[in-house]
Amino acid sequence: xxxxxxxxxxxxxxxxxxxxxxxxxxxxxxxxxxxxxxxxxxxxxxxxxxxxxxxxxxxxxxxxxxxxxxxxxxxxxxxxxxxxxxxxxxxxxxxxxxxxxxxxxxxxxxxxxxxxxxxxxxxxxxxxxxxxxxxxxxxxxxxxxxxxxxxxxxxxxxxxxxxxxxxxxxxxxxxxxxxxxxxxxxxxxxxxxxxxxxxxxxxxxxxxxxxxxxxxxxxxxxxxxxxxxxxxxxxxxxxxxxxxxxxxxxxxxxxxxxxxxxxxxxxxxxxxxxxxxxxxxxxxxxxxxxxxxxxxxxxxxxxxxxxxxxxxxxxxxxxxxxxxxxxxxxxxxxxxxxxxxxxxxxxxxxxxxxxxxxxxxxxxxxxxxxxxxxxxxxxxxxxxxxxxxxxxxxxxxxxxxxxxxxxxxxxxxxxxxxxxxxxxxxxxxxxxxxxxxxxxxxxxxxxxxxxxxxxx
Ligand code: ASP
Ligand code: MG
Numbered sequence: 001x002x003x004x005x006x007x008x009x010x011x012x013x014x015x016x017x018x019x020x021x022x023x024x025x026x027x028x029x030x031x032x033x034x035x036x037x038x039x040x041x042x043x044x045x046x047x048x049x050x051x052x053x054x055x056x057x058x059x060x061x062x063x064x065x066x067x068x069x070x071x072x073x074x075x076x077x078x079x080x081x082x083x084x085x086x087x088x089x090x091x092x093x094x095x096x097x098x099x100x101x102x103x104x105x106x107x108x109x110x111x112x113x114x115x116x117x118x119x120x121x122x123x124x125x126x127x128x129x130x131x132x133x134x135x136x137x138x139x140x141x142x143x144x145x146x147x148x149x150x151x152x153x154x155x156x157x158x159x160x161x162x163x164x165x166x167x168x169x170x171x172x173x174x175x176x177x178x179x180x181x182x183x184x185x186x187x188x189x190x191x192x193x194x195x196x197x198x199x200x201x202x203x204x205x206x207x208x209x210x211x212x213x214x215x216x217x218x219x220x221x222x223x224x225x226x227x228x229x230x231x232x233x234x235x236x237x238x239x240x241x242x243x244x245x246x247x248x249x250x251x252x253x254x255x256x257x258x259x260x261x262x263x264x265x266x267x268x269x270x271x272x273x274x275x276x277x278x279x280x281x282x283x284x285x286x287x288x289x290x291x292x293x294x295x296x297x298x299x300x301x302x303x304x305x306x307x308x309x310x311x312x313x314x315x316x317x318x319x320x321x322x323x324x325x326x327x328x329x330x331x332x333x334x335x336x337x338x339x340x341x342x343x344x345x346x347x348x349x350x351x352x353x354x355x356x357x358x359x360x361x362x363x364x365x366x367x368x369x370x371x372x373x374x375x376x377x378x379x380x381x382x383x384x385x386x387x388x389x390x391x392x393x394x395x396x397x398x399x400x401x402x403x404x405x406x407x408x409x410x411x412x413x414x415x416x417x418x419x420x421x422x423x424x425x426x427x428x429x430x431x432x433x434x435x436x437x438x439x440x441x442x443x444x445x446x447x448x449x450x451x452x453x454x455x456x
Contacts, residue, residue, distance in 0.1 A: 010221060011221055012219065012225070013032070013036070013042050013043070014043040014212035014224070014225065014226050014227065015029045015045065015133075016229070017045040017046060019045075019227050019286035019287075020044050020129050020133060023083075026133050027136060031140075034142060041215065041216075041221070042133070042187045042188065043149075043190045044187060045125075045190050045191065045208040046129050046191070047078070047132075051122055051205070054125055056070055057071075059113055060113040062110055067106055070106070075099055078128055081132045085135055090135070094128075094131045116159050118159065123191070123192040126208070144184060147176075147186045149189045149190075150189075151176055151194075152176055152215075152218070153194070154194065154195070154196070155195055155201045155203070156195060157195040157196070160202060161202075161204045162203055164193065166218075170218045174218075178219050181219065190212055191203055206267045210267050216273065216277075216279050217273035217274070217277045222280075223281070223282060226265075226282065228286070230265060230283075230285055231284055231291035231292065231293055232247065232292065233250060235247060235450065236311070236450050237264075240446050240447060241309075241450040244454075246292075247307065248292070249302075250296055251299075252271055252274070254308070254399070255271055256268070256271050256275075257310075257398045257432050258310050258396075259271065261310035261311075280295055280296065280297045280298075281296040281297075282294070282296075305408060306398075308398045309397055309446050311442060312393065313394075314362065314368055314370075315369070316372065316389070316390055316392075317358070317436060318359070318386065318389075320380060320383075320386055322385075331356075332351070332356060335383065342373065342379075344372070347360060347361045348434060348436070350425060359392075372388055391438060392437065393437055394435070395442060395449070396433070397412065397433045397449065398431055398432050399431065400431065402430055402433055403426070403427055411452065412453070415449055415453075416445060420437065421437060422435075423436035424436075
C-alpha cells in the first residue's frame with residue numbers, strides 16, 4: 001500500500017523575481033527544488049523587471065512607440081528563456097497567448113486604465129514565469145505541474161491590495177492543492193489571486209512572499225523557504241556596513257520588527273500567516289544556496305540584547321501643537337479621530353504636554369515618502385498647528401528584552417552623541433529602540449552603531 005503525504009509534511013518554496021530572472025537563474029531554482037525532496041509546492045514571482053513593465057502599461061501608455069518598446073522588452077525577457085528550452089512548444093504557445101493578451105489590455109489601458117484592468121495586466125508576469133519554470137523542471141526529469149493559484153487564493157475585490165479570504169483559501173487548498181502535491185511538484189504564482197466573481201486580483205507590490213506564506217498556511221506546510229538574492233538576514237544591510245554578519249536563527253518577533261522597520265528582505269505581512277501556524281521560515285540566496293541562510297522560528301536558542309539594525313528612509317514626521325492641550329483631555333482623541341476618519345495610519349509617536357509628533361505609515365506608498373493629504377491637514381489645523389518634515393530616516397535597533405535590561409543606554413547614546421536625534425521611540429516594545437535622524441547622516445549612524453554594538 002502506498003503511503004500518502006499528508007498536509008503539513010512538505011515544504012513550500014518561494015522564488016523572487018531575481019531568482020527567476022532568466023534561464024540560468026531558473027535552472028538554479030530547479031536544482032534547489034531537486035535537492036530538497038521535501039519541497040512539493042513552489043511559488044514563483046514574475047521574471048525580474050516584468051512587473052514594472054506591466055505596471056507602466058497598466059498606467060496607460062499613450063505613445064504607441066513606447067508601448068511597442070515595452071511589449072518587445074517583455075517578449076524578449078521570456079523569449080530568452082524559451083530559446084534555451086529543449087522542448088519549448090507548449091510553454092511558447094502559452095506565453096504567446098498571454099503576451100497577446102497583454103498587448104490588447106495595454107491598448108485598452110491607454111484609453112482608460114482602471115484598478116481591475118491593472119490587476120489583470122500585472123498578473124501576467126507570474127502567469128508567464130510559472131509556465132517557463134515548470135518546463136525547466138520537467139526537462140530535468142522532475143514531475144512538475146503548473147497550477148493556477150487563482151483557483152485557490154480567494155480574495156476580496158479590493159484591486160491592487162486585495163485581502164485574502166482565509167477560510168475559503170484553506171478549504172480550496174484542501175480540495176485542489178494538497179492532493180496534487182502528493183504526486184507532483186506543483187509550480188504556482190505568487191502575488192495574484194481572484195475574487196468571488198473570478199476577477200484577477202493582486203496582493204500589492206512585493207506580494208509574492210505574502211502569497212507564499214498564505215499558501216504555506218493553507219496546506220499546513222512544515223516549512224516555508226523564501227529564496228531571494230541575499231543569503232539570509234544580516235545584522236544590518238552589508239551595503240551600509242560591510243562587516244555585517246549573517247544571522248543563522250532569529251525569532252518571529254525580531255524578524256517582524258526588522259521587516260516592519262525596513263529590512264527589505266521580507267514583505268512585512270509575510271510572517272503573519274507563518275506565525276499563526278507556527279511554520280518555520282527559511283531565507284536564503286538562490287544564487288548561493290551553499291551559503292545557508294536564516295531560519296525564523298518561534299523558539300530560538302539565543303536571544304541577544306542586540307540582534308540587528310534596520311534603516312527605513314522616506315519618513316514623514318508630523319508635529320501637532322496646541323496651546324489648549326495644557327492639562328486638557330481629549331486632544332489626542334480628536335487628532336486620532338481625524339486620522340482614522342481619513343484612514344491615515346500612524347507609525348511612531350511621541351508626546352509632550354502640548355504637542356504630539358508622529359510619523360506616517362508607509363505601507364501604501366511602495367517605499368516612497370507618505371504625504372499628509374491636504375484635507376487632513378486642514379482639518380487638523382482647526383485644532384492645532386501642523387508642521388510636516390521630510391528627508392528623515394528611521395534607524396531601529398532591534399533586540400530582546402530591551403525594556404527590561406539595564407546599562408546599555410549609555411553605550412548607544414554616546415555612540416550617537418554627534419547626531420541630532422529628531423525623535424526617539426522606546427519602551428512600548430521589548431524588541432526595539434528607534435531613532436529618527438536626518439537622511440544625510442542616517443547611514444553613518446548605522447555604521448557607528450554597528451561598529452560599536454556588533455563588531456566588538
Ligand atoms: N512580481 C510582483 C512585484 O514585483 C510580486 C513579487 O515579486 O513579490 O511586485
Ligand atoms: Mg520581493
